[in-house]
Amino acid sequence: MLLYKSxxxxxxxxxxxxxxxxxxxxxxxxAGPVRPMVKRDERRSLIETEYGRISAAKISGTDGTRRPYxxxxxxxxxxxxxxxxxxxxxxxxxxxxxxxxxSWADEDDIRTLDIRRGDVYxxxxxxxxxxxxNLEQEREKLRIYAIFSNTEDDSYFEPVVGAYTSISDLILGxxxxxxxxxxxxxxxxxxxxxxxxxxxxxxxxLPKKKKSLWAWEARFxxxxxxxxxxxxxxxxxxxxxxxxxxxxxxxxxxxKNCNGWSxxxxxxxxxxxxxxxxxxxxxxxxxxxxxxPHWNPMATEIAxxxxxxxxxxxxxPSTGKQSDCKNMRFKVEEGDAFAVPRFHPMAQMSFNNxxxxxxGFSTSTSTNYPQFLAGKRSVLQxxxxxxxxxxxxxxNTTINQLLARQEEYIILDCTSCAEEEESIMQExxxxxxxxxxxxxREKExKxxxxxxKxQxxxxxxKxxxxxxxRRxxxxxxKxQxxxxxxxxRRxxxxxxxQxxxxxRRxxxxxxxxxxxxxxQxxxxxxxxxxRxxxxxxxxxxxxxxxxxxxRRxxxxxxxxxxxxxxRQWxxxxxxxxxxxxxxxxxxxxxDGNRMVLTNVLKL
Ligand SMILES: *[C@@H]1O[C@H](CO)[C@@H](O)[C@H](O)[C@H]1NC(C)=O
Ligand SMILES: *[C@@H]1O[C@H](CO)[C@@H](O)[C@H](O)[C@H]1NC(C)=O
Ligand SMILES: *[C@@H]1O[C@H](CO)[C@@H](O)[C@H](O)[C@H]1NC(C)=O
Ligand SMILES: *[C@@H]1O[C@H](CO)[C@@H](O)[C@H](O)[C@H]1NC(C)=O
Ligand SMILES: *[C@@H]1O[C@H](CO)[C@@H](O)[C@H](O)[C@H]1NC(C)=O
Numbered sequence: 001m002l003l004y005k006s007x008x009x010x011x012x013x014x015x016x017x018x019x020x021x022x023x024x025x026x027x028x029x030x031a032g033p034v035r036p037m038v039k040r041d042e043r044r045s046l047i048e049t050e051y052g053r054i055s056a057a058k059i060s061g062t063d064g065t066r067r068p069y070x071x072x073x074x075x076x077x078x079x080x081x082x083x084x085x086x087x088x089x090x091x092x093x094x095x096x097x098x099x100x101x102x103s104w105a106d107e108d109d110i111r112t113l114d115i116r117r118g119d120v121y122x123x124x125x126x127x128x129x130x131x132x133x134n135l136e137q138e139r140e141k142l143r144i145y146a147i148f149s150n151t152e153d154d155s156y157f158e159p160v161v162g163a164y165t166s167i168s169d170l171i172l173g174x175x176x177x178x179x180x181x182x183x184x185x186x187x188x189x190x191x192x193x194x195x196x197x198x199x200x201x202x203x204x205x206l207p208k209k210k211k212s213l214w215a216w217e218a219r220f221x222x223x224x225x226x227x228x229x230x231x232x233x234x235x236x237x238x239x240x241x242x243x244x245x246x247x248x249x250x251x252x253x254x255x256k257n258c259n260g261w262s263x264x265x266x267x268x269x270x271x272x273x274x275x276x277x278x279x280x281x282x283x284x285x286x287x288x289x290x291x292x293p294h295w296n297p298m299a300t301e302i303a304x305x306x307x308x309x310x311x312x313x314x315x316x317p318s319t320g321k322q323s324d325c326k327n328m329r330f331k332v333e334e335g336d337a338f339a340v341p342r343f344h345p346m347a348q349m350s351f352n353n354x355x356x357x358x359x360g361f362s363t364s365t366s367t368n369y370p371q372f373l374a375g376k377r378s379v380l381q382x383x384x385x386x387x388x389x390x391x392x393x394x395x396n397t398t399i400n401q402l403l404a405r406q407e408e409y410i411i412l413d414c415t416s417c418a419e420e421e422e423s424i425m426q427e428x429x430x431x432x433x434x435x436x437x438x439x440x441r442e443k444e445x446k447x448x449x450x451x452x453k454x455q456x457x458x459x460x461x462k463x464x465x466x467x468x469x470r471r472x473x474x475x476x477x478k479x480q481x482x483x484x485x486x487x488x489r490r491x492x493x494x495x496x497x498q499x500x501x502x503x504r505r506x507x508x509x510x511x512x513x514x515x516x517x518x519x520q521x522x523x524x525x526x527x528x529x530x531r532x533x534x535x536x537x538x539x540x541x542x543x544x545x546x547x548x549x550x551r552r553x554x555x556x557x558x559x560x561x562x563x564x565x566x567r568q569w570x571x572x573x574x575x576x577x578x579x580x581x582x583x584x585x586x587x588x589x590x591d592g593n594r595m596v597l598t599n600v601l602k603l
Pocket of ligand 1: 188191192
């Protein structure tokens with residue numbers, strides 16, 4: 001007790017090594033895929049330090065309707081310490097390898113338990129526990145496989161708060177003031193608690209002996225574990241109560257034959273399992289053997305492979321919806337976990353070259369008697385043969401043969417069964433992959449087809465667009481041509497009109513010219529006429545003048561002649577008077593002709 005209590009104090013006060021985010025994760029329950037089989041490398045790693053690691057797996061039976069079970073795989077390097085934690089649920093564990101010491105406090109006591117390979121134990125909800133690994137010569141790691149369950153809730157683990165919580169997280173969740181009052185310590189102590197870097201959940205082990213404790217450490221623990229223990233502690237006289245463990249490897253197997261053995265640990269074997277709904281079993285199949293086909297009427301089995309490899313065949317009991325529940329076969333190897341729900345007939349097989357060992361937790365609230373199908377202890381032996389023959393629709397001879405031959409039971413010889421199963425599985429996987437590939441190809445083909453269709457549509461669309469564009473261009477061209485034609489026609493028209501105009505103008509001009517010419521001609525004609533007339537007149541005038549002239553000349557001539565005559569007359573008058581009269585006479589007449597006449601008459 002002293003050690004335990006001092007450890008807690010020390011872990012609070014001196015081991016506050018390093019705060020890390022995986023502190024939180026260590027208690028996380030998210031644990032990777034939830035399937036009936038979880039490979040070792042599919043576990044979710046919660047923490048990993050140089051002193052150890054914790055990984056977790058959620059596992060469910062084939063029917064996805066129920067909540068998964070929660071497993072943890074705790075590995076401590078030699079001489080390491082898993083720091084105190086408050087357990088939230090039932091924890092049943094199996095020690096796979098190594099040695100160490102489990103310490104825990106429950107309501108009334110503080111206990112320790114030396115643990116080693118093959119040990120199984122159960123811790124109850126509400127326990128505060130921590131684990132140390134021994135520093136041994138072989139330096140073997142302490143490996144613990146644990147399942148967590150809630151007793152009151154049919155073994156299903158409530159994941160909200162996680163499986164356990166670090167004690168320091170619990171304490172330091174309070175305010176300083178509250179803690180100071182609760183623990184009655186100085187501010188410095190609390191400050192130091194808060195100031196410290198939080199350690200990761202697994203640390204290096206402590207020096208074994210601690211000589212003395214300060215008074216405040218005692219008070220601290222008093223607050224934590226209660227007065228009675230604290231008083232014991234203060235007396236430095238505490239003695240841990242040793243608990244007894246159960247080693248499944250030491251116990252006599254429930255069943256054993258040359259094909260292997262199986263062992264179960266239940267309430268009868270381990271008092272501690274009382275009130276627990278978890279049982280533990282272990283199976284060792286020698287080479288080429290089989291745990292005969294059987295089902296569990298009450299329990300779901302969650303198994304972890306400890307050694308070797310094996311094939312597990314699970315038959316779906318449901319004849320209804322095939323998609324939800326289907327027959328399975330899987331190969332498992334060391335570290336893998338697999339679950340088989342109740343009523344699912346199963347068979348586990350070892351290969352010809354190695355034994356196949358697995359430990360399992362069976363979860364049930366009442367006693368589970370596995371029901372085997374084949375061999376002497378077959379449930380079928382209990383049934384009426386004739387009814388059986390009707391069930392199978394075969395002859396009762398066939399049924400008799402079916403049930404008579406197998407001398408062995410439970411664990412049977414099954415040479416090359418695992419190999420056969422494996423090849424079937426591989427074949428199935430291959431076929432599935434092929435189908436998957438075929439589906440992929442089909443999908444790809446469809447995709448391609450769609451792509452092609454799209455492309456074709458695209459091309460068609462393009463062609464249409466092209467066509468439309470071409471038509472448009474064509475129309476445009478036609479329109480242009482028409483416009484050009486129109487323009488040309490208009491031009492020609494204009495030209496023609498111009499020409500016409502020109503011609504008209506020309507015509508007009510010509511006519512004008514013609515007119516002018518005519519006018520001119522007429523003018524000229526007129527002028528000519530006029531001139532002619534004028535000339536005529538002139539000539540006439542001239543002629544008249546001439547005539548006149550002539551006449552005047554003639555007159556003058558005649559004058560002269562008359563004058564001559566007169567002169568001559570005068571000359572004669574002078575001789576003959578009378579002449580005067582004649583002359584007067586002529587003068588009065590004035591006219592040549594008459595003058596002439598007169599003259600003539602006178603003559
Ligand atoms: C808290 O830590 C800081 C450094 O991390 C240090 O300076 C300080 O003194 C510490 N306080 C106490 C009360 O230990
Ligand atoms: C399982 O059985 C084989 C063969 O009988 C034996 O060699 C092996 O040690 C056994 N394993 C365990 C874990 O008991
Ligand atoms: C045993 O045989 C199985 C299947 O043939 C093979 O996968 C496995 O590796 C073998 N184990 C050993 C230890 O040789
Ligand atoms: C039993 O099998 C035979 C064929 O072997 C078939 O004709 C017959 O209908 C079956 N009986 C029932 C009840 O299905
Ligand atoms: C088989 O069943 C028939 C009835 O269907 C019965 O008459 C006969 O005796 C049975 N044979 C054996 C070998 O049990």
